[in-house]
Amino acid sequence: MGNLTAWQNWAGNQKATAAAVVRPTTTDAVAEAVRVAIGTGTTVKPVGSGHSFTSAAATTGMRLDLSGLSGLVSLSRASKLIRVKAGTQLSLLNLELARQGLAMPNLGDIDVQTVSGALATGTHGTGKGYGCLSTFVVELELVTGTGEIVRCSRDQNAELFMAALVGIGAVGVVTEVTLRGVDAFVLHADERPTPLGEVLAKRSRAALSLARGDAEAAARTAREACALARDAGLQLEGRRAQVLLGRALAAGGDRTAAIRELRDAEIALDAGRAHTHRDEARRELRKLGHRVDQARRRGAPTGALAGLAALSAREREVVALVAAGRTNPAIAEELFLSRSRPSRRTCATSSASSASPHGPRSPPRSPATRTRLNSASAAWSPRPGRKAPGRAATSRA
Numbered sequence: 001m002g003n004l005t006a007w008q009n010w011a012g013n014q015k016a017t018a019a020a021v022v023r024p025t026t027t028d029a030v031a032e033a034v035r036v037a038i039g040t041g042t043t044v045k046p047v048g049s050g051h052s053f054t055s056a057a058a059t060t061g062m063r064l065d066l067s068g069l070s071g072l073v074s075l076s077r078a079s080k081l082i083r084v085k086a087g088t089q090l091s092l093l094n095l096e097l098a099r100q101g102l103a104m105p106n107l108g109d110i111d112v113q114t115v116s117g118a119l120a121t122g123t124h125g126t127g128k129g130y131g132c133l134s135t136f137v138v139e140l141e142l143v144t145g146t147g148e149i150v151r152c153s154r155d156q157n158a159e160l161f162m163a164a165l166v167g168i169g170a171v172g173v174v175t176e177v178t179l180r181g182v183d184a185f186v187l188h189a190d191e192r193p194t195p196l197g198e199v200l201a202k203r204s205r206a207a208l209s210l211a212r213g214d215a216e217a218a219a220r221t222a223r224e225a226c227a228l229a230r231d232a233g234l235q236l237e238g239r240r241a242q243v244l245l246g247r248a249l250a251a252g253g254d255r256t257a258a259i260r261e262l263r264d265a266e267i268a269l270d271a272g273r274a275h276t277h278r279d280e281a282r283r284e285l286r287k288l289g290h291r292v293d294q295a296r297r298r299g300a301p302t303g304a305l306a307g308l309a310a311l312s313a314r315e316r317e318v319v320a321l322v323a324a325g326r327t328n329p330a331i332a333e334e335l336f337l338s339r340s341r342p343s344r345r346t347c348a349t350s351s352a353s354s355a356s357p358h359g360p361r362s363p364p365r366s367p368a369t370r371t372r373l374n375s376a377s378a379a380w381s382p383r384p385g386r387k388a389p390g391r392a393a394t395s396r397a
């Protein structure tokens, strides 16, 4: 047993001092450590790279440091089955796979997590067609809370297998993992800055105009937001602006154009499975007497303010604050752009800086398309201002 009992996670927001630290290098050593812990009435917590933001890996009991339980056990090019020790870092796994012309189907943003740590928390990459990393697992070997070594899969100890796949360190200590890989592939990454801030700001201005009864200005600004979003490929935001445009046109008396915009947005939002926003479009269409098939029954929004149906609850709250004279439009714009709910204190600070909390609103528009070999799908971002320490090695083309 070592004496390095103090621990903190990567982000530094979780700290704990363990009663004891054990660094097993074999499954038998893990089982032995668990039995020792049972004998002394101590709890056991396996710990990987400490990249979980939560207290999932924190313990005041026995910490099992799995950095020594690392490496490839076996790999079959034919079946694409890869057996790996639980404490293996994803970066090492990726290297081993690349050597054999294989890869994981999909990975997260970084590659320093251990295989077992990533599985235990449901770590995932991005892409509609992929499950989290646990969905690539075929078999697990684990040490139970009684110190037994058990193998489990969909066919063997299935219930234990399903629980341990995303066990958050509470369903035994995973010691070995069998994963199913895919043939190595080349990722084509298309990365470019988008004027999301501008689109959101225009949408907020349009909503405010509508709330003030200026339907013409609302329609003009919403149309600008639509065009900007369309040029930047921001489909969802564009369609949301289009719903607002439809509302503004209806408020201005142009029922035919309003129905055209709303119907167009409704079809696109339905196809994109953006059901909440689709329902907003449908609600507006119904208000205009336009029959919408398969419409979900939902109460139309009520209240003194017009034109708020195309907004989220938080955005509606901001608009209501402006209408009540509790904040001014400049601050409202910031509140629209911020992710947090408006607080009384923020609303009352009329001298607040106009700088966006998310940096410059208009990033330089220089679309850049490039092809990367074996690089990451990086749509998951941990926290603003934090730099990821390493990038995952493979993702799908």
Ligand SMILES: Cc1cc2nc3c(=O)[nH]c(=O)nc-3n(C[C@H](O)[C@H](O)[C@H](O)COP(=O)(O)OP(=O)(O)OC[C@H]3O[C@@H](n4cnc5c(N)ncnc54)[C@H](O)[C@@H]3O)c2cc1C
Binding pocket: 010, 011, 045, 046, 047, 048, 049, 050, 051, 052, 053, 056, 057, 066, 086, 087, 107, 108, 109, 110, 112, 113, 114, 115, 116, 117, 118, 119, 120, 121, 122, 123, 124, 125, 167, 168, 169, 170, 171, 172, 173, 174, 175, 380, 381, 382, 387, 388, 389
């Ligand atoms: C910069 C950064 C980027 C990230 N990117 C992504 C991302 O793109 N997608 C995503 O979904 N998540 C992401 N995460 C979250 C990260 O993938 C998870 O927190 C993951 O659990 C970290 O793995 P770890 O090895 O550090 O585990 P730890 O944080 O050490 O442990 C996490 C949990 O796993 C348990 N555990 C560890 N080993 C075992 C074992 N052998 N048996 C049983 N339980 C075990 C622990 O007890 C604990 O409950 C990111 C985190 C950071 C800091």
